[in-house]
Amino acid sequence: MIDQRVAAKERTRERYMDNVNNRKQLLRWFNFILLAAGSLLFLSPLWWMISTSLKSMVEIMTPPTTVFPQDWLWSNYARTLEAAPFARYAANTIVITIIVVAGNVLANSFIAYGFAKIRFKGKGFLFAVVLSTMMIPGFVTLVPQYILYAKLGWLNSYYPLIIPAFFGSAFFIFLLRQFYMTIPNELIEAAKMEGASHFYIWRKIGIPLTKPALATVAIFSFNGAWNDFLGPLLYLNDSDLYTLQIGLQVFKGQVSTQWNYLMAGSLLVLLPVIVLFFVFQKYFIQGMNLQSGSKE
Amino acid sequence: MNKRFLTHKQKEGLAGYIFVMPFIVGFIALTGGPLVFSFIASFTNYNVASDMEFIGIENYAQLFTADQIFMTALWNTVYFVLFSVPLTTLGALFLAALLNQDVPGMRVFRTIYYLPAVLSGVGVYLLWMQLLDPTTGLINIALGWFGIDGPNWLFDPDWTKPSLILMKMWSVGGSMLLYLASMQGISKSLYEAAEIDGASGWKKFIFITVPMVTPIIFFDLVTSTIGAFQIFQEAYVMTSNGEGGPANSLLFYNLYLWNKAFEAFDMGYAMAMSWVLFVIVFVITIFNLKLAPRWVHYEGGDDK
Numbered sequence: 001m002i003d004q005r006v007a008a009k010e011r012t013r014e015r016y017m018d019n020v021n022n023r024k025q026l027l028r029w030f031n032f033i034l035l036a037a038g039s040l041l042f043l044s045p046l047w048w049m050i051s052t053s054l055k056s057m058v059e060i061m062t063p064p065t066t067v068f069p070q071d072w073l074w075s076n077y078a079r080t081l082e083a084a085p086f087a088r089y090a091a092n093t094i095v096i097t098i099i100v101v102a103g104n105v106l107a108n109s110f111i112a113y114g115f116a117k118i119r120f121k122g123k124g125f126l127f128a129v130v131l132s133t134m135m136i137p138g139f140v141t142l143v144p145q146y147i148l149y150a151k152l153g154w155l156n157s158y159y160p161l162i163i164p165a166f167f168g169s170a171f172f173i174f175l176l177r178q179f180y181m182t183i184p185n186e187l188i189e190a191a192k193m194e195g196a197s198h199f200y201i202w203r204k205i206g207i208p209l210t211k212p213a214l215a216t217v218a219i220f221s222f223n224g225a226w227n228d229f230l231g232p233l234l235y236l237n238d239s240d241l242y243t244l245q246i247g248l249q250v251f252k253g254q255v256s257t258q259w260n261y262l263m264a265g266s267l268l269v270l271l272p273v274i275v276l277f278f279v280f281q282k283y284f285i286q287g288m289n290l291q292s293g294s295k296e
Numbered sequence: 297m298n299k300r301f302l303t304h305k306q307k308e309g310l311a312g313y314i315f316v317m318p319f320i321v322g323f324i325a326l327t328g329g330p331l332v333f334s335f336i337a338s339f340t341n342y343n344v345a346s347d348m349e350f351i352g353i354e355n356y357a358q359l360f361t362a363d364q365i366f367m368t369a370l371w372n373t374v375y376f377v378l379f380s381v382p383l384t385t386l387g388a389l390f391l392a393a394l395l396n397q398d399v400p401g402m403r404v405f406r407t408i409y410y411l412p413a414v415l416s417g418v419g420v421y422l423l424w425m426q427l428l429d430p431t432t433g434l435i436n437i438a439l440g441w442f443g444i445d446g447p448n449w450l451f452d453p454d455w456t457k458p459s460l461i462l463m464k465m466w467s468v469g470g471s472m473l474l475y476l477a478s479m480q481g482i483s484k485s486l487y488e489a490a491e492i493d494g495a496s497g498w499k500k501f502i503f504i505t506v507p508m509v510t511p512i513i514f515f516d517l518v519t520s521t522i523g524a525f526q527i528f529q530e531a532y533v534m535t536s537n538g539e540g541g542p543a544n545s546l547l548f549y550n551l552y553l554w555n556k557a558f559e560a561f562d563m564g565y566a567m568a569m570s571w572v573l574f575v576i577v578f579v580i581t582i583f584n585l586k587l588a589p590r591w592v593h594y595e596g597g598d599d600k
Contacts, residue, residue, distance in 0.1 A: 020491065027497060032399045038391070039408045045466065046411075048434045049423050065437045107318050114315025119308055126316060133327055134519075137526050137577050139550050140570040143557050144330035144337070150344070167322020198311040227417035229529050234558065248418040249533060259426050266419035277414050281407060284414060288473040 053077070053263035060259055073260070080264040083254065088240070089247035096161055096243060097225040103165030104221040105214050108172035113202045115173065116180030117188050127177075134170045138230075146234060160235045161228070165221070172217050175287065179213035180206070216287035219280055223273060244269045338568035343561045355568035366569070368544050369552035372457065376548065377524040380461045385516055388468040389509070392475035393501055406476070413469035421533040424463045425450065435462075450534060453543035460530050460546070471516045478512045479505060510592045518584050525577055526550055549573055 052060060053076055054069040080086070114120075115127055149160045183206070191201045207214070229245040236242060242250070248269055255261045277284060302310065313320075338355055340348040359366050391409060395402055427434045428449040436446030447455045482505065490500050506513075528550040532538040538555060540547030553573070557566035 028397060028399055031394050031397045032401070035394055035399060035405050038394075039405060042409055042412060042466065042469075044434065045423060045427055048427065052426060060432050111316055111319045114312050118312035118315060120312025121309060123312065123316075126320070129323065130319065133323065135522060135578070135581055136327065136331075137522065137570070137573055139526060139528070139553055140334065140574045141327055141330040143563055143567050143570060144334040145326060146557075147333070147344070147563070148325075148330065164322065164326055166318065167326065168319040173319065198315065202315075223414065223416070229417055229533070233532075245418045248422065252418075252422060252533075253536075257429075259429070259432060262422050263426060266422045269417070270415055270419040273415060274411070277411060284410070285406075285473060288470065289477045 049263045049267055052259050053267055055260055057258055057260060076260050076264045077268070080251075080261045080268070083261065084247060084251045084265070086244070086247060086265070086268065089242050089244045092241060093226060093243040093245075096158055097222055099158075099162045100165040100225040101218050101221050103162065104169070104172060105218050107166050107168045108176055108217055109207060109210065109214060110202065111168040112173050112176035112180055113198070113206050116177045117183070117185070117201075117206070118198060130170050130173050134174075142230075142234075149235065155235060156237045156241065157235070158241070161225075161231045165225075172221070176210060176213055176217065179210050183209050212283065212286060215280065215283045219276065219283050220287055222276065226273060334567040334570060337564055338571050340564045342564040342567075344563060345561070348564075351564070355565050356572070358565070359568060359572060365544065365547070365552060369547050369549050372545065372547055373525060373527065373549040376457055376460065376527055377521060379457070380464050380524050381517065381520050383461060384464055384468050384471065384520060385513065387465055388471040388516070389475055389506075389513065391468060391472045392479055393505060395472070395476055396479040396505075406473070410469035410473055413467040413472075415467070417529075418533055420463075421530055424459075424466075425534055428459050428462075451542060453541070453545035456541050456545040460527070460534075463530065471520070474512050474516065475509055478509045482508045507593045511594060514584070514588055514592045518581060521580060521584070522577055525573065528554065 051067065051069055054072045054074065055066070055076075056071070056073055059066060059070055115123065115130070145160070149155060152159075154160050187205060188201055191205060192198075196204070227245060228243070229249070232243045232246045233249075236246065239250075248265055251265050252262060337348065339350055339352060341351050341355075342348045395405055395409070399405070426432070430436055430446065430448045430451065433449075435449070439446040449455050449459045486504050486508075487500055490504060495503070527548050531541065531546040531548050531551045532554070535541040535546050538551055540551060549569075550573075553566050553569045556562045556569065
């Protein structure tokens with residue numbers, strides 16, 4: 001009697017769970033279709049850029065619109081590269097980017113080690129200062145910084161673009177400090193017992209153990225330097241010094257609405273970032289996770 | 297006397313200051329010093345060439361009483377913040393919730409949605425100028441497939457700001473990743489308990505997922521509000537050399553500040569503007585911080 005009742009209850013429960021599972025399955029497919037449609041929407045601008053860059057202006061202007069170019073005019077790229085000194089711009093950008101990335105990796109790793117692994121008076125206060133600098137709108141210091149650089153005679157040079165990278169930046173210090181915190185203090189203490197200085201420990205233990213986080217810093221600061229528009233716009237006058245971002249802006253003025261050339265130029269400038277993204281995606285995602293305070 | 301010159305503790309402290317020294321020097325030279333200078337200079341008529349003459353609060357008085365264009369720029373910026381911040385936050389949250397269900401191909405989707413967020417700079421702005429082009433752009437062509445006559449986007453003062461907001465929506469993938477990471481840390485047992493009580497998917501989202509990710513929503517709101525107030529490059533590139541677009545509809549706060557400082561070289565005035573912006577952003581951030589305990593859910597004992 002009791003057994004029967006239990007069995008009946010079990011059956012209703014199973015039926016109920018089947019129902020739930022079926023609904024779950026349906027929901028999963030609904031989600032999948034929604035996400036797939038969204039993906040097409042998100043990718044369409046990139047496809048449109050590639051496709052437009054290979055069309056002729058006649059094809060772009062005359063309806064009906066083509067999704068794939070009629071003739072793939074690879075010559076658009078050659079014409080774009082001829083129209084403006086992109087190689088020059090690229091060389092300038094690469095030089096600036098390399099120095100900025102090196103500065104950011106070194107300085108922020110050094111500073112973050114101090115905040116994470118050494119005890120000293122006023123550390124809490126100083127770290128609060130670090131975090132509060134993230135709240136200051138950049139334009140508040142832009143004008144006085146410009147005046148400072150003007151007085152130093154640094155206008156129309158790369159100094160204003162690269163020197164600040166060697167003094168650390170709040171976001172990177174915060175990111176690396178989070179990562180340093182995961183290194184056990186016993187490790188540092190043991191090395192100190194052996195007579196190692198903090199500088200030695202930072203070089204021999206700190207840097208090797210934080211390599212993944214340093215990769216994240218390197219990638220984010222690469223992205224920042226490569227895409228920097230404001231700095232070069234303000235500080236560089238001489239067209240020999242122009243970076244890709246400024247070059248592209250000048251190019252826009254030259255070709256006006258010849259979309260095929262504009263898209264070809266834009267794609268060439270964006271390409272290194274896209275390639276970097278696919279190669280080092282792991283570090284991009286890791287950086288975002290560190291930011292949210294969770295570890296993967 | 298101790299044989300050593302410094303005690304162990306002093307040595308340790310000295311090492312600490314040496315390590316954080318680059319930050320201190322950088323802060324004084326590039327942030328703190330400039331802040332003090334610009335505050336003082338905001339009460340002068342400084343313009344690179346002339347001497348600095350103190351003119352009291354004249355710059356500030358002019359901003360709020362006489363400068364009609366300043367009011368336009370402030371309004372444009374507030375409009376942009378009010379729409380772009382909630383829309384991008386909701387978009388990122390919604391997208392993360394969809395990805396958090398165990399759908400097939402989640403990693404591929406995550407990559408696709410994140411990719412636009414890592415792209416920035418002039419290349420992206422030029423791409424969107426093309427997408428938004430009234431006749432040859434993808435958006436109006438696609439709207440045409442559904443029989444919709446699209447607006448003139450960047451050429452119509454009513455549509456310029458929505459154009460930029462649309463462009464911002466394309467890069468919600470960055471904050472989407474933050475939400476996703478946080479959602480994946482939510483314990484499965486919470487959802488299972490809710491399911492036994494017969495909660496629907498929507499209810500689970502509202503009553504479990506959202507409360508658990510409120511710390512990230514808070515972080516996202518604070519940083520994206522600060523970011524949105526500073527919109528500049530988009531407007532500079534997408535209107536011809538920063539003139540502010542049709543009917544000044546894209547003349548944002550920082551664009552006007554830029555024009556004052558580096559086109560008109562009215563730097564005292566520009567610095568007064570920058571301090572007004574600083575105060576606005578500061579007040580909003582403090583307001584956000586004060587309001588946070590009312591709706592942000594921190595798990596007990598977990599110090600983040």
